[in-house]
Amino acid sequence: MHIHHLGLENSVLNNFILELRSVTIQNDSMRFRRNIERVGEVLCYEMSKSLTYKLGDVVTPLGKKEIQILHDKIVICSILRAGLSLHQGIQNYLDQAENAFISAYRHHTNDSNDFEIIVEYLAGPSIEDKILLLADPMLASGQSFVAVKKALSSLGNPKEIHLLSVIAAPEGIEFVSKHFPENTHLWIATIDSHLNEKGYIIPGLGDAGDLAFGSKLQH
Template identity: 60%
Template structure:
């Protein structure tokens, strides 16, 4: 797996990350969603550099210009519900992308620290020969992405897989390295050092789904 950690180089991305972390600013759910969306746009721009391109003549009012345009068919697959703002950020840049959605959540029995990842819902086009982009804003343990990958196996073999994430933990990244194909790319805005006892990223941001859309029962 090739890891592209955008934190390695300072950019305007730092501002968006600081605001989703800030315990005061993140209380504004609309701003939180928009910051996640903007992070998705930045990650999408960086990810686009790895696509395949071919020349095409574009006619202008005054002549023609040869342009290099992507020839890959992209499928953006997001994990409900926290992945929706990140999904929209990518969709802002990939107009012709197909879309897939998966419901995956942690199930804690009796509110204990141990949990299993439950996948309830799939909606996806064929993935055969396409560029699969998996979006998961919080790459914590990596078990959600593992379950999603297993669930997508019946929908075709992608040409390549790209994972787009906002914040990841070292343990989760190490875990998915052994799960995904070797030519997978991970595009991530920042990496945190550890997980707490319940598998949440530290220092992280808290629960991304709750911050974006409110508390769940």
């Protein structure tokens, strides 16, 4: 898997990450969603440089100009619910892309730290021979991405897969690398230290879904 760790370079991206992490800022849910969206825009812009383009013409009021235009067919798929803001950021730049949505959540057994990923909802177009972008803000254990990949197989075989996340743990990156094709690309804003015993990223930022959309009842 090809890993693109954008946070290693100095850019305004790190300001967005700071605000997402800060306990004094992140509780403003509208600002939190917007920062996730802005990170999605940065990740998407950098990812777009790796796509396929073809030469086309544009007619202006004063003439004609050749320009390289995006040629790939793209499907953006976000993991509900935390992925919605990240999805919006990607879609802001790839507004002609098709869209898919899938649910994935942790189901803990016997009140233990062990869990499995449950997928219950999927809506999307064919992904056959298209570029598939999977969006989820937190790449913790990596099990959600793997479960989603399995569920999406019913929609076809993509030409290439790109994973876009805000924060990742090394354990999750290693797990995903073992279950996705070698030519998969991971576009990540920052990589943290490790997972704790409950499978949460440390230092992370907390529960991205709750911070973006409010707390939820556990079932």
